[in-house]
Amino acid sequence: MSFWSSQTLKSHLPSLIEPFNAEQIQSASYELCLGEEIYISALPDTPLKERKKITLREKETVAIPPGQFAFLITSEIIKVPNNALAFISIKFKFKSNGLINVSGFHVDPGYSGKLIFAVYNAGPLNFHVARGERVFSIWYADLDKDDENPRNKIGYDSIPTDLMNSPDLVSSLPYLVKRLDDLEKKIENFSFKQAIIFSIVIAVLVTFVKPIIENVSRNFLGSF
Structure with a gap:
């Protein structure tokens, strides 16, 4: 398995990431932006009518309270070829302030859709994120051949309700x-x-x- 260099990313990603911006290629990775949706697990005193996804305007910010989980979705649609695998993470400047990725760390061969990150604010303060901000990173790596069992399910285009039921009051x-x-x-x-x-x-x-x-x-x- 070999990771794609910045040069390889520049030649391959225009057909794999939409929208694509060459300036978001950094050190053999591509920086992904926060999309328009976010879901934050409810506080004990949150009214039921307010326990829903938040739709952000361009560059609008939202705060994830300390000790709370959230689902964040990318603004980009990601594709992974059948002969490749992708690895994902939150950028260090966010992790160093207490935002932890508690979801998966790879993207299956054949995946097509937006990526959803489950995160946890382990810091002592509200953690603010903004739509359009470069929050995530993705790396691509070659497989030795096309995978015989690539992902065939349709990828995400929004945060589904079944995920929203997971990180509620219990957690x-x-x-x-x-x-x-x-x-x-x-x-x-x-x-x-x-x-x-x-x-x-x-x-x-x-x-x-x-x-x-x-x-x-x-x-x-x-x-x-």
Whole structure:
């Protein structure tokens, strides 16, 4: 397997990437831009009507909150020949600020469509991305021959709803934090209620049982 050089990318990619821009070839890779759609996993207090894909205008930005997952789609349509394999990643300047790719790292031979990246904001701050920004990188490599089982399924042209159902509250770090906070409050409330009940029991014992015990003790001692 040999990776395509910048020269090879310049000669091959015009027919494999749409739209193609020669200026996006950098160090034997091609830089891909963020497309018009993004889906961010919902925060615990997000209304149901707002739990949907976000459509971005050109150069519009959106923030991925800390601890949240998101699906990002490329603006380019990608094709991979049957005799090649592609590798994908998020550019280092984004990874170094906490944005992690948690999806696959390669594109199958025969694939045709936009690419979807599942990402996670592992940083402490909101992570802003903009439509049209060069966020991803793709590398092409030759196979020794045409693959006999290339991908035949139609590629993505938008973020599908079945993917949107995956990274919801169950996988949201803020949601887990909220659950822990709620659990702590329940324990505190339970402890407070237990303390009140204990105080009431002691008060009842002091008020009603103590005189009985004292009376029994006096009668018992008076019998001697």
